[in-house]
Each structure stands twice: as structure tokens, then as C-alpha cells.
Amino acid sequence: MCEVIVITSGKGGVGKTTTTANLGSGLAALGKKVVMIDTDIGLRNLDVVLGLENRIVYNLVDVVEGVCRIKQALIRDKRYPGLYLLPSAQTRDKTAVNEQQMLKLIEQLKNQFDYILLDCPAGIEQGFKNAIVGASRAIIVTTPEVSAIRDADRIIGLLESHEMNQIDLLLNRVRFDLVKKGDMMSPNDVVEILGIPLIGVIPDDEQVVISTNQGEPLVETVSLAGKAYRNISQRINGEKIPIELPNYVSFWTKVTGIFQKPTS
Amino acid sequence: MNTFNLFKKKSSGDIAKDRLKILLISDRINCSPQTLQMIKQELIHSISKYMSIDEEHVEIILKKNSKRGKNKKPSLYANIPILNIHE
Numbered sequence: 571m572c573e574v575i576v577i578t579s580g581k582g583g584v585g586k587t588t589t590t591a592n593l594g595s596g597l598a599a600l601g602k603k604v605v606m607i608d609t610d611i612g613l614r615n616l617d618v619v620l621g622l623e624n625r626i627v628y629n630l631v632d633v634v635e636g637v638c639r640i641k642q643a644l645i646r647d648k649r650y651p652g653l654y655l656l657p658s659a660q661t662r663d664k665t666a667v668n669e670q671q672m673l674k675l676i677e678q679l680k681n682q683f684d685y686i687l688l689d690c691p692a693g694i695e696q697g698f699k700n701a702i703v704g705a706s707r708a709i710i711v712t713t714p715e716v717s718a719i720r721d722a723d724r725i726i727g728l729l730e731s732h733e734m735n736q737i738d739l740l741l742n743r744v745r746f747d748l749v750k751k752g753d754m755m756s757p758n759d760v761v762e763i764l765g766i767p768l769i770g771v772i773p774d775d776e777q778v779v780i781s782t783n784q785g786e787p788l789v790e791t792v793s794l795a796g797k798a799y800r801n802i803s804q805r806i807n808g809e810k811i812p813i814e815l816p817n818y819v820s821f822w823t824k825v826t827g828i829f830q831k832p833t834s
Numbered sequence: 835m836n837t838f839n840l841f842k843k844k845s846s847g848d849i850a851k852d853r854l855k856i857l858l859i860s861d862r863i864n865c866s867p868q869t870l871q872m873i874k875q876e877l878i879h880s881i882s883k884y885m886s887i888d889e890e891h892v893e894i895i896l897k898k899n900s901k902r903g904k905n906k907k908p909s910l911y912a913n914i915p916i917l918n919i920h921e
Contacts, residue, residue, distance in 0.1 A: 714850075715850075716850050716853055716854050716857070719854055720854065720857055720858065720861065723858050723861060723862070724861065727862060748847075749847070751845070752845025752846070752847045752848065753845060753846045753847050754847050755847050755850055755851055756847070759847070759851050763851065763854055763855065763858065
């Protein structure tokens with residue numbers, strides 16, 4: 571059984587591509603056969619995040635236009651044997667592919683993979699429509715900011731009208747020090763507002779910047795964000811892993827905090 | 835939030851949450867605050883024909899149901915205090 575999951579957000583820059591790369595790696599690390607499709611035609615990036623930018627010969631548009639076979643365009647990941655990337659075209663635009671062509675492509679890939687992850691472009695135009703058409707499940711990536719949550723809500727509304735079977739929330743870039751001070755919305759606040767189930771919380775972690783610079787997945791690192799992505803991958807795979815949020819207050823602050831003057 | 839902050843102004847996280855709640859209600863049903871204001875005025879106008887009401891304290895709120903889903907439509911709540919009923 572193949573599950574087709576679209577990773578989307580509405581707003582740009584909230585971490586869709588990083589999430590796609592790491593969930594793909596995380597699922598492949600569990601021994602699954604996974605293909606990640608970059609549907610952001612004209613603004614291709616998933617290849618760079620994965621460190622596979624030098625291996626691209628053919629792309630999504632070539633496959634759709636019949637220039638090459640799917641197999642020729644699929645790039646095998648350097649780290650995981652079951653992980654493949656179908657890169658997007660850099661020199662074309664979103665109108666180069668339509669929804670019927672995407673559906674056909676996904677149907678062809680379905681019998682070869684356990685998971686198909688679609689990295690959706692920002693916005694709600696043709697690129698978004700292409701990305702969601704073949705998916706039965708969606709992961710909404712958002713950050714705890716008013717603008718990102720507003721866009722996420724719009725996307726959820728659109729997905730519901732498209733009869734998406736399952737919609738989960740992935741809250742990215744949470745700073746628990748700010749949540750504790752009341753200066754950032756907590757995961758509970760965001761879940762209450764958006765009204766969809768939470769699949770995981772990624773803390774704001776400098777390792778994300780470091781790993782992205784190197785073109786390596788986070789799931790191999792011993793970072794908080796890496797662990798969060800590993801857990802989410804397991805949840806997608808059907809395992810029951812409770813969502814653990816880091817303690818807002820460390821033991822040491824609890825001890826010394828009694829003697830500290832309150833800061834505003 | 836500790837006790838020292840109790841009397842201080844609202845935290846920015848709470849402000850964000852409150853702003854979002856109001857924003858999303860109008861986003862979700864495509865209804866602007868101006869439209870709500872017009873509904874309120876017309877309600878006051880029609881009800882005033884039959885009873886005298888406390889116009890200052892009339893509240894019109896759009897509420898969404900906390901669980902999302904296809905049949906979970908938002909509903910309009912009107913709280914209209916009656917001063918007395920015309921005979």
C-alpha cells in the first residue's frame with residue numbers, strides 16, 4: 571500500500587522543503603521505499619537541501635512531456651538505499667504541468683514505493699493544485715506566527731473542500747523560551763486555533779541551519795530537531811509515539827529562579 | 835506566567851492568539867467586520883419595533899465550532915438585552 575502525502579503551508583519560508591527532505595530521510599531510515607517529488611517548478615530547492623543538486627539530468631517536466639522515462643529522472647539518495655528524488659525543472663513555470671499529468675505520474679509511481687512525498691510550492695495557484703491532486707493525506711507546516719497560521723487556515727479550508735482524507739499539523743521553529751515567557755503562541759494555542767491534529771513540533775534549532783548548509787538530513791544528527799523529525803516519521807509510519815515537548819524550565823533555573831528578580 | 839506579571843499588560847503571545855481568532859472567523863466565512871456591523875444595525879432596527887432594547891450592549895458574534903469538518907459551519911450569536919416589551 572502506497573501513501574501519497576503532500577507537505578504544504580500556504581506561506582513561504584516556514585520549512586516545507588526542509589520537512590519534506592527530513593521526513594523522506596526519516597521514513598527511508600525506517601526501511602521504507604520513498605520518493606520525494608519537488609513540485610515547485612521554476613524555484614527548485616529540494617535537491618539542494620538533500621545535497622543532490624549535482625546529479626540532476628532529467629526533471630519532472632521532462633517526465634511529463636515524455637522526454638525521458640520516470641526511471642531516468644529519479645535520483646537515488648547517497649545515504650539511504652530506498653530514498654529517491656524526482657527533481658523539479660528550474661527553467662520552466664508552474665503551467666508546464668497540469669493536474670491530470672500529475673495524477674498519471676503518481677499512479678505510475680504508486681506500485682514502486684511505500685510513500686510518495688510531494689513538496690508543495692507556496693501559494694494557492696496552479697503549483698498548489700498540482701501538488702495536492704494526487705495526495706490522500708496532507709501535512710500542514712506552520713510556524714507560531716499570525717501570518718503563517720492565517721495562511722495555514724486558508725490551506726486547510728481548501729484541502730477540506732478537496733476531500734483530503736487526513737490533514738495533520740506540523741508546528742515548526744518553536745522557541746520554548748519565548749513560549750514560557752508568553753511571547754510565542756504555544757503548540758496548544760495553535761492546535762486550538764487551527765482545529766486539526768498535531769503530528770509533531772520542531773523546536774527552533776541551529777542544527778537545521780548547519781545541516782541545510784551541508785546538504786545533509788537532520789535525522790542522522792543528535793539534535794532536538796533531528797529527534798523531532800525521527801519521531802514524526804515513525805508516527806507517519808503508524809507507530810504510537812507520544813509528542814514530548816521540552817521542559818520550559820530547566821532544573822537549574824528552577825533552583826536559581828527563586829532568588830532572581832522577575833524580568834518583564 | 836508568574837505572579838509578578840499578573841497586573842502587567844497582556845503577553846504578546848496572547849495578543850497574537852486573540853488577533854488570529856478574530857481574523858480567522860472573518861477569513862473562514864468571507865464576512866468582513868463591516869458586514870457584521872450592518873447586520874447588527876438592522877437587527878437593532880427590526881427588534882426595536884417590538885421591544886425596547888439596550889442598544890449599547892448588543893453583541894453580535896460569529897462563532898466557529900471548535901472541531902473542524904464538513905458539516906461544522908460557523909454560527910451567528912446575538913446577545914440583545916431587553917429593557918421592556920412594548921404592549
